[in-house]
C-alpha cells in the first residue's frame with residue numbers, strides 16, 4: 001500500500017518506520033520541504049520518499065495527518081480537497097505545557113469530530129493515537145500475542161485499509177465502531193486510552 005504522511009515529527013516518523021518495515025511505500029512530508037527530510041528518508045530506506053504535503057496526500061492510499069493539535073487547521077487547509085481520501089487521524093488534543101502535557105478543551109465537541117470537520121469529504125479513520133511514538137518502534141509481538149490498534153470510522157473500506165496496514169505491521173486492529181461510537185472510547189480521557197500495554201490479541 002502507499003502511505004502519505006503529513007507531519008514528520010515524532011509520531012509521523014515512527015509511523016513511517018512501522019509502515020516501511022512492513023513493506024509499504026511511504027512518502028513523508030513536513031513544513032520545511034522535501035529536502036529537509038532527506039536524512040529521514042535515508043534512515044527509512046528504499047521504501048521511503050519525501051514530498052510536499054500535497055504530494056503525500058496524492059500519493060497515499062492512506063494519508064496520515066500527524067501534525068500538532070494546534071496545527072491541524074493550517075495542515076488541513078494546505079490540501080485543497082480531502083474528498084474521497086482515506087485519512088488516518090492519530091491526533092490527540094494535547095499540548096506541552098510548563099508542567100507537562102496539558103489537555104486542550106475542545107468545547108464539548110469530541111476530539112475526533114473536531115478534526116473530521118476540517119477534512120470535508122475525507123474518509124476519516126481514528127487510530128494509532130494511543131501509542132507513544134517510542135512504543136511504535138518496538139516489536140508489537142509480546143508474550144505470544146500482538147498489541148492492539150483501536151480503530152474507529154464511518155467508512156468500512158477505509159477502516160479496512162487502515163486495519164490491513166496495522167495487521168501487516170504485526171499489530172491486531174480492532175474495530176470499535178463509528179467515529180461517534182468508537183473514538184470516544186480511546187480518545188484522550190476515554191476508558192481504553194492508555195491501556196495499550198494491557199491490550200493484547202492472543
Ligand SMILES: NC(=O)c1ccc[n+]([C@@H]2O[C@H](COP(=O)([O-])OP(=O)(O)OC[C@H]3O[C@@H](n4cnc5c(N)ncnc54)[C@H](OP(=O)(O)O)[C@@H]3O)[C@@H](O)[C@H]2O)c1
Pocket residue numbers: 006007008009010011012029030031032053066067068069071074075076078090091092093094128129130131132133134
Ligand atoms: N508523539 C507521540 O508519542 C504521539 C502519540 C500519539 C499521538 N500523537 C499525536 O500525533 C500528533 C503529532 O505529534 P508529534 O509528537 O509527532 O508532534 P511533533 O513531534 O511536534 O511533530 C509534528 C510535525 O508536524 C509538522 N507540521 C506542522 N504543521 C505542518 C503542516 N502544515 N504540514 C506538514 N507538516 C506540519 C511539524 O513541523 P514543524 O516542527 O516544522 O512545525 C512537526 O514536524 C499530535 O496531534 C499528537 O497528539 C503523538
